[in-house]
Amino acid sequence: MIIVLFINMSYLRILRISSFYTPSIYCRQIFNKNIPLLTLYKKESSEKRLFHYFSQQSNQRNLFSNKYIFFLVIFLAPLLQWKEWRQCITVKADAPKEVEDSTVGAAENAEDGKKKKHKKEKIGFRDRKIIEYENRMRAYSTPDKIFRYFATVKLSRGDNVEVYMTPDDFLRAITPGMKQPDGLGLDQYKRYDPKTVQQRLDLALDEDSIFYKLGSSGLITFSDYIFLLTVLSTSRRHFEIAFRMFDLNGDGDVDCEEFEKVATLIRQQTSIGSRHRDHANTGNTFKGVNSALTTYFFGPSLKQKLTIEKFLDFQEKLQKEILSLEFQRKHPDDNGKITEADFTELLLAYAGYPQKKKGRMLKRVKKTDRSQGISKQDYLNFFHFLNNINDVDTALTFYHIAGASIDQATLKHVAKTVAHVDLSDHVIHVVFTIFDDNQDGQLSNKEFIAVMKNRLLRGLEKPKDTGFVKFMHSIWKCAKETRPNIFEV
Numbered sequence: 154m155i156i157v158l159f160i161n162m163s164y165l166r167i168l169r170i171s172s173f174y175t176p177s178i179y180c181r182q183i184f185n186k187n188i189p190l191l192t193l194y195k196k197e198s199s200e201k202r203l204f205h206y207f208s209q210q211s212n213q214r215n216l217f218s219n220k221y222i223f224f225l226v227i228f229l230a231p232l233l234q235w236k237e238w239r240q241c242i243t244v245k246a247d248a249p250k251e252v253e254d255s256t257v258g259a260a261e262n263a264e265d266g267k268k269k270k271h272k273k274e275k276i277g278f279r280d281r282k283i284i285e286y287e288n289r290m291r292a293y294s295t296p297d298k299i300f301r302y303f304a305t306v307k308l309s310r311g312d313n314v315e316v317y318m319t320p321d322d323f324l325r326a327i328t329p330g331m332k333q334p335d336g337l338g339l340d341q342y343k344r345y346d347p348k349t350v351q352q353r354l355d356l357a358l359d360e361d362s363i364f365y366k367l368g369s370s371g372l373i374t375f376s377d378y379i380f381l382l383t384v385l386s387t388s389r390r391h392f393e394i395a396f397r398m399f400d401l402n403g404d405g406d407v408d409c410e411e412f413e414k415v416a417t418l419i420r421q422q423t424s425i426g427s428r429h430r431d432h433a434n435t436g437n438t439f440k441g442v443n444s445a446l447t448t449y450f451f452g453p454s455l456k457q458k459l460t461i462e463k464f465l466d467f468q469e470k471l472q473k474e475i476l477s478l479e480f481q482r483k484h485p486d487d488n489g490k491i492t493e494a495d496f497t498e499l500l501l502a503y504a505g506y507p508q509k510k511k512g513r514m515l516k517r518v519k520k521t522d523r524s525q526g527i528s529k530q531d532y533l534n535f536f537h538f539l540n541n542i543n544d545v546d547t548a549l550t551f552y553h554i555a556g557a558s559i560d561q562a563t564l565k566h567v568a569k570t571v572a573h574v575d576l577s578d579h580v581i582h583v584v585f586t587i588f589d590d591n592q593d594g595q596l597s598n599k600e601f602i603a604v605m606k607n608r609l610l611r612g613l614e615k616p617k618d619t620g621f622v623k624f625m626h627s628i629w630k631c632a633k634e635t636r637p638n639i640f641e642v
Contacts, residue, residue, distance in 0.1 A: 280332060288329045292612075293627055296382070299326055300375050303333060307342035308350060316342060317372035319356060320364050323381065324478050327611050329502060363470045368445030380442055383420045384468050385475070386613035389540070392468070395419055396461045406458035409451045416442060424613065469540075476536055480529050490526030493518050493583050499532075500587065503612035504604045507633065514587050521586050531577050535584075539609045541572040546602045559596040561585055 276284070290299060303326035306317040318326070325331045337343070345353060351370040358364055364371045373381070395418060399411045407415060442450075450464070451457045483495040497518045501511055538545070548567045552559055561581045568576045585594070588601045 284330055284332050287333060289631070291326070291329060292630075296379060297375075298339070300378050302326075302339045305334075305337050305343055306350070306354070306372060307344050308347045309344065310347055315374065317374060318378060319354065319372060320358065320362075320474075320478060321356075323373055323378065324475060324482075326378075327382070327385070327613065328479070329612070363467070363474050366446060366449045366467075376442070377446075379420065380416070380446070381471065382613060383416070383423055384471055386423050386610050387419050388543075388610075389465055389468065390543075391419065391422075392464065393461055396464070406460050408458055409447060409455045412450065412459055413442070472536070472540075473533065476533060477529070480532055485529070486526065488526065488528075490528050491532075492524075492526060496527040496532065496580075496583060497587055500584075500608060501604070503607045505607070505612070517592075518583060518586050521582075525579050527580065527583070531580050534574050534576060535580055536609075538568050538572045538574050538576060539605050542602065542605050542609055544571045546606075549596075549598050549602065553598055558594075559598055560594055564596060 287302075290302060294302075300318065301316070303322050304316045304318045305322050306319060308315055308317060325333065350372075354370075354372075356364075356371045358371055362371065364373070367373060367377050392415075395415045396407055398418075399407055399415050447455060450459045450467075479499055480491065483491040483499070485491050494515055497515055501514065504511070506514075545567055548571050549559055549563075552563060552567075557563070561578070564581055564584070565576055565578070568574055584601075585596060588597050588604075589595065590597065
């Protein structure tokens, strides 16, 4: 054996200079021919290696499959509606119950039906994406497109066709998170006969509703829509200054022509007016204040003067009407009260908070909920307090500079002194629960004032900037809404 190996190794040294064979090939040939024992050992070891390689490949394939299934489950699990599946699969044990009295059973069923009717429906993935799209439209689209999307009524008078909004449509157009009904959208309307539209449309408005002052049976034209947005997005102080600027004789009143100048000036200064462009092809062109409203302000002959007090009273009535519609959409109970969570949602509607942060605030309110509810008068009183938010901001800033804590008693005193309104202790407690993140009993002044100012103007008034800044802000906001886990703080 030693001699054979020596001869083979010597022969291998000679063949290394050859270019036709490699040492590895030749070694395999020599060992396979001349050494049966080594060949047998090589065969057995090769079979072992092949078997080991086969098992290793199978293990690697199984491991890859397991990893793939694991990551697939991780990504798909959050998208599944587990609660709905569990409700469909499981059956409650107490479902079959005997009803002793048919009258009591009918009353309970009616009450349960009422609760189910007013109970919030869970928002699915599709509806959530539609709501996000509509929120972006409210924030960045032109008034023409917003009006065409949220309006639902089309009246045909011969060859003339005009689109209108109902008061509910108007509220939906300015309130984030309120989804347009299915089947209605951009340039999709319900057709009505002008002679029967008032009977067929149940607007549920009071006889002295401010919307009836607009004419058109309580419906809102595009020009009315622009005018109402201008009134809602402008503070009382700005209207007072504008009236005094165009009051040529100094008596504090303006005539019809002067009022047109005031309305045009204020509209151009708002973000609504700056975004509006007349579109003749869609018929949505601003035609000024309509004749019915002009008659309401200046009389049938248009010879009367409009005082600033009368116009501010109109603005206050409009705001109160919108607040009442908002309150009714939360479905008050038999005592005319809404829940503290509903009140919180109304306050934070225009805050622009991420859904996660808003959810934390709602969770705090529900945890400390005393089930007292918020009455309509308490709700209106709080928004009367917000009408003086600039003066409230100044007063709270003085407290902050002086080093005094802003507790519930301080806010109640400021509301009484500055806004001349008595806020209930329960409303103040709910407000502190919302904005007191660390629960130390003190109000976060800066955040509270910023949210309340935006709530007062309903998010309609945006800061004036260049187109580039507005474009970058739009990109940032869309990125935050698309990837909340990355950009949320």
